[in-house]
Amino acid sequence: MLHRPRLVTLAAIGLLIVMQVATPDAASIHPADAASYEGQRVRVQGLVMDSRNWGDGARSVVMQDGAGIVVHHEGAPLDLGVWVEAEGDMQRTGGELRLYGSLSVTRPPATVMTPLSALAAAPEEWAGRPVHVRGEASRDFLRDGPHRIHLGDGPWTEGWVEARGTLGYDASCICYRLHAQAVWPWT
Amino acid sequence: MDLMPIVIGSAIGIATGLLPGLHVNTLAALALLVGVGPDVAIALVAVGTVHTIVSILPTTYLGAPDEETALTRLPAHRMLHAGRGPEAIRVSVHASLLALVAVVALLLPYKWVLAAPLAFAPLVASWAPWLLGAVLVWLLVQEAAVDHARVPPAMMAMALAAWLGWLATTWPTRGLTTVPGSALLPLLTGLFAAPTLLAAASSQQWVPQQTPAPASLPRFVGRDGLRGVAAASVTAVLPGLTAAVATAIAHGGRNEDDPRPIIATLSAVNTAHHGFSLAALWIIGATRSGLADAIRGPLAAAPWGAGVPAPLLQVCIAMLAAGLIGVLGTKALDRPYRALVVRAPPRPLHLSVFCLIAATAWALTGPWGLALFAAATVVGHVPLAWGVRRVHLTACLIVPILVRAAV
Numbered sequence: 001m002l003h004r005p006r007l008v009t010l011a012a013i014g015l016l017i018v019m020q021v022a023t024p025d026a027a028s029i030h031p032a033d034a035a036s037y038e039g040q041r042v043r044v045q046g047l048v049m050d051s052r053n054w055g056d057g058a059r060s061v062v063m064q065d066g067a068g069i070v071v072h073h074e075g076a077p078l079d080l081g082v083w084v085e086a087e088g089d090m091q092r093t094g095g096e097l098r099l100y101g102s103l104s105v106t107r108p109p110a111t112v113m114t115p116l117s118a119l120a121a122a123p124e125e126w127a128g129r130p131v132h133v134r135g136e137a138s139r140d141f142l143r144d145g146p147h148r149i150h151l152g153d154g155p156w157t158e159g160w161v162e163a164r165g166t167l168g169y170d171a172s173c174i175c176y177r178l179h180a181q182a183v184w185p186w187t
Numbered sequence: 188m189d190l191m192p193i194v195i196g197s198a199i200g201i202a203t204g205l206l207p208g209l210h211v212n213t214l215a216a217l218a219l220l221v222g223v224g225p226d227v228a229i230a231l232v233a234v235g236t237v238h239t240i241v242s243i244l245p246t247t248y249l250g251a252p253d254e255e256t257a258l259t260r261l262p263a264h265r266m267l268h269a270g271r272g273p274e275a276i277r278v279s280v281h282a283s284l285l286a287l288v289a290v291v292a293l294l295l296p297y298k299w300v301l302a303a304p305l306a307f308a309p310l311v312a313s314w315a316p317w318l319l320g321a322v323l324v325w326l327l328v329q330e331a332a333v334d335h336a337r338v339p340p341a342m343m344a345m346a347l348a349a350w351l352g353w354l355a356t357t358w359p360t361r362g363l364t365t366v367p368g369s370a371l372l373p374l375l376t377g378l379f380a381a382p383t384l385l386a387a388a389s390s391q392q393w394v395p396q397q398t399p400a401p402a403s404l405p406r407f408v409g410r411d412g413l414r415g416v417a418a419a420s421v422t423a424v425l426p427g428l429t430a431a432v433a434t435a436i437a438h439g440g441r442n443e444d445d446p447r448p449i450i451a452t453l454s455a456v457n458t459a460h461h462g463f464s465l466a467a468l469w470i471i472g473a474t475r476s477g478l479a480d481a482i483r484g485p486l487a488a489a490p491w492g493a494g495v496p497a498p499l500l501q502v503c504i505a506m507l508a509a510g511l512i513g514v515l516g517t518k519a520l521d522r523p524y525r526a527l528v529v530r531a532p533p534r535p536l537h538l539s540v541f542c543l544i545a546a547t548a549w550a551l552t553g554p555w556g557l558a559l560f561a562a563a564t565v566v567g568h569v570p571l572a573w574g575v576r577r578v579h580l581t582a583c584l585i586v587p588i589l590v591r592a593a594v
Contacts, residue, residue, distance in 0.1 A: 003572075004572070005340070005569075005572035005573045008568045008569055008572040009347075009573075012562075012566045013347070016347065016350050016351060016562065019351075019558070019559075020354065023357050023358065024359060036361055038369060039355075039369060040356055040357065092480065
């Protein structure tokens with residue numbers, strides 16, 4: 001093979017063309033699996049938990065099922081609690097894996113009907129996952145018997161309600177809040 | 188300070204150093220999965236240090252192609268074919284040990300240059316794309332200095348490697364194990380190790396009888412070892428530069444007949460790069476390798492303030508102690524390793540090593556990784572076939588960085 005440099009070169013070009021054609025779209029991954037995709041182009045969906053100006057663009061934390069990833073992207077910071085899809089390159093900076101790419105608001109996956117007690121017992125396990133819950137909204141909490149969860153953003157109304165939303169960590173109260181996309185009376 | 192982690196880490200480093208295709212970063216990723224404490228972190232430092240020294244044994248004794256590829260042969264392989272493999276080993280281990288001592292001795296000035304008061308690190312980072320681009324141009328200029336006819340094939344090798352390197356960033360590489368696999372493993376072993384192994388297997392040339400290394404050490408080991416240390420101080424902060432490129436830069440493109448100075452520089456670059464990249468954790472707060480990333484948390488790597496951080500001192504002691512073990516281990520293992528390789532029939536020997544690194548790539552990066560390895564093996568044959576230097580293949584790392592910086 002080494003006696004035929006042109007043949008070797010043509011074989012290499014042919015293989016690269018095949019690889020180029022066979023290259024899949026960016027893999028859709030869960031934030032918890034980020035370490036397995038270091039250096040690769042990936043897509044991640046999740047809830048925006050934090051978003052602020054950073055350099056020429058913004059830096060947002062996207063969370064799904066309790067696992068999060070920092071995304072550096074162009075444009076202005078996003079509203080908290082929106083469901084987004086990030087696509088970009090997974091790079092390690094300062095020991096931390098971050099995604100450098102773009103963010104776009106997208107339709108959240110189907111919600112999971114869950115008792116409030118489950119949310120209150122292990123909020124970190126539900127963070128970033130769209131949920132559908134029932135409870136009594138009063139003052140700053142959604143309650144169901146002895147269980148309660150802090151209210152976040154959303155069209156909350158006092159009384160027994162059903163809500164569709166997502167749990168997110170709030171550093172200011174060191175607690176999880178339920179950000180609601182929709183709230184309606186439970187009759 | 189407990190010496191047991193250093194001893195255990197050194198023993199593991201000897202094992203990984205002897206096995207082609209197994210990288211320290213893979214072990215670091217494995218350690219991260221099982222949890223890393225301070226003792227394991229120190230053991231990992233020892234693994235990495237010893238690995239850079241012991242790996243000269245397979246580098247020298249395995250994958251040496253025949254005379255037809257003389258132009259592209261590695262310096263250690265040139266010495267092996269001249270029956271001077273043991274001398275290459277001796278030069279290498281002493282250059283590595285010198286590099287370790289120099290790294291520890293130069294840590295404070297290195298910190299002054301990169302961090303306060305001179306603070307060149309941000310400047311280097313902002314100029315990195317330009318510097319890397321200049322390196323590619325300079326490699327071609329070096330090739331033109333030998334023969335203008337070599338420039339087009341060199342550019343072809345660069346372009347193909349760059350294309351492959353870019354594809355590697357988009358290919359899903361999930362292994363059969365839970366150890367996070369990097370696409371760099373199949374990419375680099377495919378480009379650099381596999382082609383020479385296959386060439387050696389097809390040539391069926393037996394390793395000639397080797398003569399023992401002379402007792403005295405040439406003076407240039409110190410000079411060229413320090414050149415390597417200087418080059419490694421740059422590669423430790425500039426991404427995408429391999430030891431081969433750093434060595435080419437350190438030798439200023441001269442075409443030297445004696446391969447020993449190049450071996451001294453290359454070995455010193457490898458070992459010093461390991462030391463400086465660990466120190467970078469405390470100096471600029473950056474992780475420059477998978478190993479550095481694994482020890483960052485357990486050793487509480489915080490910015491270097493007024494005094495030398497205690498964990499960094501531990502790392503320095505571990506590197507020096509492990510370096511000594513690595514040198515003694517390499518010298519002790521040289522004869523049995525050589526005897527094994529000299530007696531082994533070339534084709535089965537090199538094909539079995541090739542299968543070992545292919546299996547490692549498959550286990551750690553899955554079927555996509557194995558396909559990447561196969562393609563890299565073919566691309567890695569291009570410079571061998573055209574008779575140009577394989578250092579051009581480092582475009583697989585440099586060009587993706589340039590593209591990312593540009594977009």
